Amino acid sequence: MLKHILKEPSALRAPWEALVASLDDAGLTETLVEELAELEALKALPEGLHPVVEAYLDTLPGYREGDRSRAAEQHRLRWELWQGLAMVVDAADLAALGLSAEDPSDG
Amino acid sequence: MASAWLDEQQLAVLDAMHRAGCAPHDPRAIAFDGVRHRFRVAGDAPGSRNGWLILYADRIPSGAFGSWKTGRSETWSAQPWREASAAERRAWRRQWAEIQVRRAAEQRARHDRARARAAKLWERARPFVEARHPYLVAKQAPAVGLRQMKDRLVAPVRDLDGTLHSLAFIGPDGAKRFLKDGAVEGHCHVLGEPQGAKTLLLCEGYATGASLHRASGWPVVVGFNAGNLPPVAARLRRRYPDATLIVAGDDDPRTPGNPGKTYAEQAARAVSGSVVLPDFTGLDSGAAPTDFNDLHVLGGLPRIRAQLLAHRAAQSPMRLPPTSMAPARESGRSSAAPSVPATDFSPRAARSLAMANPRPRPTRRGDEGGGRGDGRRGRGGGASRNLYQEVTDRMIALIENGAAPWRRPWDRPRHPGVPALPFNAATGKPYQGINILLLLASGPGFADPRWCGYQQAQARGWQVAAGARGASVYFFKRLEIDADPDAEPPLDDDGRPLRRAIPLLRRHTVFHASQIEGIPTLEEAYGPTDAPLAHAWDRDAHLEALLRRSGARIVHGGVEAFYRPGTDSIHLPPRERFPASGGYYGVAFHELGHWTGHETRLNRPWCFDRHAPEYAREELRAELASAFLGAELGVHHDLDEHAAYLAMYLELLRQDNKEIFRAAKDAQGIADLLLDRHPEWRLEQGACVRRTEPLPGADSRARDDPDPPAVTPVAIPAPATDAPPPEPNPVAPVAPSSPPFSWVVAALDEARRPEADDSELGQLSRRIEAAFAGASRRAPAGAPAQPAADRLMPNG
Numbered sequence: 001m002l003k004h005i006l007k008e009p010s011a012l013r014a015p016w017e018a019l020v021a022s023l024d025d026a027g028l029t030e031t032l033v034e035e036l037a038e039l040e041a042l043k044a045l046p047e048g049l050h051p052v053v054e055a056y057l058d059t060l061p062g063y064r065e066g067d068r069s070r071a072a073e074q075h076r077l078r079w080e081l082w083q084g085l086a087m088v089v090d091a092a093d094l095a096a097l098g099l100s101a102e103d104p105s106d107g
Numbered sequence: 108m109a110s111a112w113l114d115e116q117q118l119a120v121l122d123a124m125h126r127a128g129c130a131p132h133d134p135r136a137i138a139f140d141g142v143r144h145r146f147r148v149a150g151d152a153p154g155s156r157n158g159w160l161i162l163y164a165d166r167i168p169s170g171a172f173g174s175w176k177t178g179r180s181e182t183w184s185a186q187p188w189r190e191a192s193a194a195e196r197r198a199w200r201r202q203w204a205e206i207q208v209r210r211a212a213e214q215r216a217r218h219d220r221a222r223a224r225a226a227k228l229w230e231r232a233r234p235f236v237e238a239r240h241p242y243l244v245a246k247q248a249p250a251v252g253l254r255q256m257k258d259r260l261v262a263p264v265r266d267l268d269g270t271l272h273s274l275a276f277i278g279p280d281g282a283k284r285f286l287k288d289g290a291v292e293g294h295c296h297v298l299g300e301p302q303g304a305k306t307l308l309l310c311e312g313y314a315t316g317a318s319l320h321r322a323s324g325w326p327v328v329v330g331f332n333a334g335n336l337p338p339v340a341a342r343l344r345r346r347y348p349d350a351t352l353i354v355a356g357d358d359d360p361r362t363p364g365n366p367g368k369t370y371a372e373q374a375a376r377a378v379s380g381s382v383v384l385p386d387f388t389g390l391d392s393g394a395a396p397t398d399f400n401d402l403h404v405l406g407g408l409p410r411i412r413a414q415l416l417a418h419r420a421a422q423s424p425m426r427l428p429p430t431s432m433a434p435a436r437e438s439g440r441s442s443a444a445p446s447v448p449a450t451d452f453s454p455r456a457a458r459s460l461a462m463a464n465p466r467p468r469p470t471r472r473g474d475e476g477g478g479r480g481d482g483r484r485g486r487g488g489g490a491s492r493n494l495y496q497e498v499t500d501r502m503i504a505l506i507e508n509g510a511a512p513w514r515r516p517w518d519r520p521r522h523p524g525v526p527a528l529p530f531n532a533a534t535g536k537p538y539q540g541i542n543i544l545l546l547l548a549s550g551p552g553f554a555d556p557r558w559c560g561y562q563q564a565q566a567r568g569w570q571v572a573a574g575a576r577g578a579s580v581y582f583f584k585r586l587e588i589d590a591d592p593d594a595e596p597p598l599d600d601d602g603r604p605l606r607r608a609i610p611l612l613r614r615h616t617v618f619h620a621s622q623i624e625g626i627p628t629l630e631e632a633y634g635p636t637d638a639p640l641a642h643a644w645d646r647d648a649h650l651e652a653l654l655r656r657s658g659a660r661i662v663h664g665g666v667e668a669f670y671r672p673g674t675d676s677i678h679l680p681p682r683e684r685f686p687a688s689g690g691y692y693g694v695a696f697h698e699l700g701h702w703t704g705h706e707t708r709l710n711r712p713w714c715f716d717r718h719a720p721e722y723a724r725e726e727l728r729a730e731l732a733s734a735f736l737g738a739e740l741g742v743h744h745d746l747d748e749h750a751a752y753l754a755m756y757l758e759l760l761r762q763d764n765k766e767i768f769r770a771a772k773d774a775q776g777i778a779d780l781l782l783d784r785h786p787e788w789r790l791e792q793g794a795c796v797r798r799t800e801p802l803p804g805a806d807s808r809a810r811d812d813p814d815p816p817a818v819t820p821v822a823i824p825a826p827a828t829d830a831p832p833p834e835p836n837p838v839a840p841v842a843p844s845s846p847p848f849s850w851v852v853a854a855l856d857e858a859r860r861p862e863a864d865d866s867e868l869g870q871l872s873r874r875i876e877a878a879f880a881g882a883s884r885r886a887p888a889g890a891p892a893q894p895a896a897d898r899l900m901p902n903g
Contacts, residue, residue, distance in 0.1 A: 025201075061587040073584075074586065074587055077586045077611055078586070080611070080613060081586065081611060085613070085614070086611040086612065086613045087493060087494045087495075087611065087612045087613075088586075088609055088610070088612075089610050089611065089612045094610055096765075096769065096772075097540070097541075097765055097769055097772060098539060098768065099581070099583050099768070100538070100540065101582060101583060101584070102584045102613065102615070103531070
């Protein structure tokens with residue numbers, strides 16, 4: 001799934017695809033698509049999905065170290081990318097186009 | 108034995124496919140192998156492969172089949188559902204789910220490929236459409252947002268975020284076709300700017316849309332075909348919940364089922380809209396007219412306009428008639444969607460209904476106008492929307508509607524210490540580049556430049572007003588990824604895994620201060636308006652000082668203003684030719700913007716061909732910089748006479764969806780340089796020198812550092828009165844971290860002591876000032892024009 005939108009397929013595709021495929025199998029993707037943006041929602045999924053959820057959470061930067069805020073933010077970014085709400089941009093464009101970094105308190 | 112068994116199942120499924128109207132031309136296409144097959148449907152043209160099937164040879168054979176041509180699909184099982192055991196039903200459901208997932212993935216892949224093809228073709232298409240294109244001539248329609256490939260017109264098929272999904276081609280004879288495999292359902296072509304519009308029209312065809320747009324001036328959404336009206340209407344309603352949606356349907360009673368009218372009514376019914384159909388009463392209907400373009404050609408635009416206005420006036424804002432069509436009206440035929448129960452279908456009522464059946468997820472009061480707050484469903488696995496295109500399309504629509512944000516009249520906030528340009532009320536950070544333009548386009552004006560995100564407001568105890576519609580701004584954030592997820596990541600010196608960071612551009616929604624309840628007023632935060640302004644640049648002496656401080660060589664004479672790169676000099680008409688000093692400074696600072704492009708300063712490319720894109724690029728930057736400077740300095744540059752440039756800007760933006768980002772960034776660089784706020788450069792003797800000291804009085808890191816530290820609030824300038832300072836307000840917004848005009852000190856000192864400047868320029872400037880002191884006469888009509896050779900970079 002992410003291979004369509006991310007040029008770094010090996011980095012994210014496997015854990016995220018596994019999770020989404022499991023959700024698809026359980027018929028949950030469509031009904032929970034917005035809720036999935038929240039890290040906490042993943043933990044509330046049915047018990048049968050816990051192994052794949054745990055495997056996914058383990059891939060999130062900051063999760064193993066207990067930095068839940070960072071993990072939640074990185075998960076949100078993956079979700080937005082998957083949803084097509086965020087766009088990968090060329091690093092060179094940041095300066096060339098005058099793009100601003102997001103303030104941590106923006107929201 | 109096995110073969111006989113299969114033959115039996117093949118016959119069974121063939122029979123079912125025959126009943127569904129999608130039996131294969133060659134029955135050998137039926138295979139129970141769990142693989143999806145495409146085949147030619149019996150009766151379809153040779154070479155076509157519209158049919159599909161996937162069949163499993165499980166204990167109970169089952170599967171699905173259908174036709175892409177008709178859109179029909181069916182599941183099939185060798186055993187009737189009612190006879191199946193619970194386990195068999197579960198297995199069957201799972202098979203069916205797998206089929207659905209596979210089909211969806213295949214369709215997404217086809218759409219993805221078509222989207223890529225569409226982008227390439229759109230780039231290759233000529234942006235200039237022949238005004239005498241036979242189709243446009245026959246339809247009397249302008250080309251709004253179209254391009255041309257050979258003799259075919261090309262219309263973009265986009266979603267409401269501006270992402271291009273497909274193309275529609277229109278031949279000289281009106282023959283239409285879509286790009287193969289391109290997604291059209293729910294997508295459209297928009298004429299005009301729907302954002303903020305009270306009334307939105309939805310119609311089928313491009314020519315119909317162009318006629319409706321020309322006649323009414325309202326935004327018109329073209330759905331391309333009748334069947335696409337309901338899904339497009341649904342998306343419009345979600346995006347613009349408060350707009351009055353009118354479906355301008357085609358009406359062809361000669362076609363069985365009258366699909367144009369039927370789908371228009373279906374669309375309107377689903378979104379609490381209304382239907383208006385063209386009324387040809389009294390016109391020559393020998394050619395069997397059906398749509399509003401026919402009405403345009405036969406009866407003229409005023410007739411369409413009258414019909415639309417009458418229809419809108421007749422619509423009750425709160426209630427639509429039940430169950431039956433509204434009576435035909437004298438000036439047009441209007442109908443509410445039939446078969447609706449007698450109830451309130453207004454958007455307000457729809458929202459109430461939604462509130463009565465809340466989603467489990469907490470809802471926000473303000474409408475974020477996009478992203479997760481607008482009710483759009485996700486499309487996981489789909490391609491990312493192109494945010495560059497989204498912004499560019501918005502700017503194009505604004506320009507086309509005469510609402511270019513940098514051409515709006517401005518007025519600076521009158522409270523001391525308040526910056527003129529948008530800034531975040533919670534962090535005090537000024538918005539940068541493209542975000543400035545977007546907020547100028549969205550805000551109520553310059554009187555209050557404060558904006559704030561929803562969560563930021565909540566964190567401060569403020570509340571976004573219910574129903575408030577936010578404005579979009581764009582920031583980037585870095586997604587961290589492992590270089591190789593299958594290998595242990597390398598560690599940094601502290602033993603933490605090293606990861607790559609990919610920048611992602613994201614859309615945020617912010618709300619204007621006027622939409623936020625509980626936010627301190629400007630007076631509460633910054634003091635009364637009658638306090639002395641620390642940056643009162645609208646006083647001529649200060650403007651003059653700033654102009655002089657730039658080091659620019661300014662020559663007065665003639666009747667035209669321009670910058671001449673060869674001599675690196677700004678040429679201005681004498682001040683006496685300007686009706687007011689503000690006009691003089693407006694022009695002077697605009698030319699000063701061009702002056703910054705010299706190779707010794709910001710080094711932008713020059714072009715002397717007025718018809719070249721490079722010329723328009725430079726002019727766009729100077730215009731934007733004029734707006735930024737004008738807001739800060741309180742001077743206005745009259746751009747009315749330069750409306751012709753807008754067409755060139757439109758072409759620039761259509762050619763390159765990053766151009767408006769670059770232009771806004773460059774313009775900010777121009778303004779920052781002249782205001783001595785540029786993070787890298789400062790002016791010294793009229794040339795750029797790299798800044799070695801921090802920005803005067805400012806934490807320069809707050810402006811461009813990708814990971815800025817917490818912003819240290821800057822003290823609000825105290826009013827120079829005897830009044831005691833106000834009590835600190837714990838929830839007051841922090842003052843902007845951008846320097847509140849610390850550079851004012853140097854220039855003000857200079858203004859107070861003009862005699863201190865004994866340079867040649869200073870002496871010249873004083874001579875000019877003395878010569879024209881007090882003069883403010885209008886430039887005489889018919890004054891001789893500057894020689895053409897001097898019109899290098901005109902005042903534009």
